[in-house]
Structures are given as C-alpha cells and as structure tokens.
Amino acid sequence: DAKTTQPTSMDCAEGRAANLPCNHSTISGNEYVYWYRQIHSQGPQYIIHGLKNNETNEMASLIITEDRKSSTLILPHATLRDTAVYYCIVRVVNSGYALNFGKGTSLLVTP
Amino acid sequence: GAVVSQHPSWVICKSGTSVKIECRSLDFQATTMFWYRQFPKQSLMLMATSNEGSKATYEQGVEKDKFLINHASLTLSTLTVTSAHPEDSSFYICSAPGDRGPEQYFGPGTRLTVT
Numbered sequence: 673d674a675k676t677t678q679p680t681s682m683d684c685a686e687g688r689a690a691n692l693p694c695n696h697s698t699i700s701g702n703e704y705v706y707w708y709r710q711i712h713s714q715g716p717q718y719i720i721h722g723l724k725n726n727e728t729n730e731m732a733s734l735i736i737t738e739d740r741k742s743s744t745l746i747l748p749h750a751t752l753r754d755t756a757v758y759y760c761i762v763r764v765v766n767s768g769y770a771l772n773f774g775k776g777t778s779l780l781v782t783p
Numbered sequence: 784g785a786v787v788s789q790h791p792s793w794v795i796c797k798s799g800t801s802v803k804i805e806c807r808s809l810d811f812q813a814t815t816m817f818w819y820r821q822f823p824k825q826s827l828m829l830m831a832t833s834n835e836g837s838k839a840t841y842e843q844g845v846e847k848d849k850f851l852i853n854h855a856s857l858t859l860s861t862l863t864v865t866s867a868h869p870e871d872s873s874f875y876i877c878s879a880p881g882d883r884g885p886e887q888y889f890g891p892g893t894r895l896t897v898t
Contacts (some may be wrong), residue, residue, distance in 0.1 A: 674891050699850060704885070706886070709800075710827075713874070713892065713893060713894070714891055715787075715789075715826070715878070715887070715889035715892045716876070716878075716889045718886040718887070718888070721885065721886065759826075765885040766880070766885050767868050768815065768880065768885075770817040770819075770829045770878070771827075771878070771887060773826045773827040773828075773831070774820075774826060775826050775864045777825060
C-alpha cells in the first residue's frame with residue numbers, strides 16, 4: 673500500500689465544512705483512496721472511497737486531484753458527532769489484505 | 784451495511800488468566816477476518832489474519848501461542864489471550880471484508896483490562 677501523509681490534528685466549527693487533506697504521492701494506478709474514521713472507543717467506520725473521480729455519498733465528499741497524488745475528504749456540515757480520528761488509506765480494492773492504518777487526523781468539531 | 788459484532792465489549796481479568804473474545808459477522812459470511820490491537824492514543828495495529836478452516840497468519844512480533852485464533856465457521860472468529868498480563872491491556876478490534884462491496888466492516892471493539 674502506498675504511504676499517506678495527514679495532518680495530526682484539525683479543528684472545525686460546528687456547521688462549517690471540514691476539509692481533511694491527505695497526500696499520497698506514491699499511489700499506484702490500481703490503488704484506491706479510502707477514508708475511515710474512528711470515534712473514541714469505537715471500531716473504525718467506513719466513509720468513502722474513490723479511484724480518480726470525485727465521489728459523494730450521504731456522509732461526505734471525496735475530491736481527488738487529477739494527478740491522484742493528494743485528496744481531500746469534505747464533511748459539508750460538521751457536527752459535534754463528527755469529532756473523531758480520520759484515516760486516509762491507499763490500497764488495491766478487494767485485495768483481501770487488512771487495512772494499514774497510519775496515525776490519521778484527529779478532527780475536533782467545536783460548538 | 785454489513786454488521787460485525789464483538790463480545791464482550793469490555794472485560795476485566797486477573798493476571799495469568801485467559802480471555803476469549805468473539806467476532807461475528809451477523810449478516811454475511813467471512814472467510815477472512817482480521818484482528819487489530821490499539822493502545823491508548825495510538826493507531827490500530829494488525830495482529831493477525833484469521834482464515835476459516837485453516838491456521839491464522841500472525842504479524843511479526845505477535846506471539847501465536849499467546850494470542851490463539853480460531854475461525855471455526857464462516858461467521859465466527861475467536862481470539863483467546865492466554866496467560867494475560869497487564870501489558871496485554873488494550874482495545875481489540877476485529878474486521879471482515881464485506882460480501883457486497885470493497886470496504887471492510889469493523890466490530891465495535893473489546894476493551895481488555897488485566898489487573
């Protein structure tokens with residue numbers, strides 16, 4: 673799996689958009705970008721994934737740059753319940769292997 | 784989405800005893816399950832890969848005789864921490880690839896405290 677780099681922590685005001693960046697400059701052509709989050713003392717939760725096109729679901733949007741070397745996860749209207757550690761993971765889809773978690777970004781949403 | 788459960792959600796045991804943690808896929812079958820360990824303020828670290836009907840594969844540095852894994856059915860994997868010590872106190876999480884998509888589904892975790 674390609675290495676990813678994320679900021680250690682970020683703050684966001686409730687109701688505002690939270691934009692979480694991720695660098696993955698060594699990503700291979702068949703590797704997808706996955707985002708998971710972990711709320712304190714819970715198991716990780718899948719958010720979204722994409723290959724090269726921007727993706728949107730009910731939780732978030734994923735913007736991948738054209739060269740695929742970086743991406744941004746967008747939570748359009750952050751709530752206090754979005755406070756969590758967010759992990760950006762690059763991997764081949766359905767590889768059958770476990771996810772390799774880095775340190776992630778600790779997002780704090782404040783009132 | 785697919786659901787993975789773990790039991791118990793938390794357990795306290797005395798040093799030297801053994802503890803069994805169950806991981807179940809509730810609405811799908813999982814030939815493979817993964818076990819992670821997470822210490823406070825750290826990220827998840829893969830311990831082992833559990834394979835239905837065959838031996839588990841352990842990551843480097845994880846003692847297979849201490850962390851016994853059994854994957855006896857397509858919906859159940861168990862992790863037994865044998866002769867637990869205080870340094871085994873951690874948050875143990877299992878996951879399984881879903882059968883309807885590329886993502887993995889995680890259990891809620893088990894908090895083990897060894898006194």
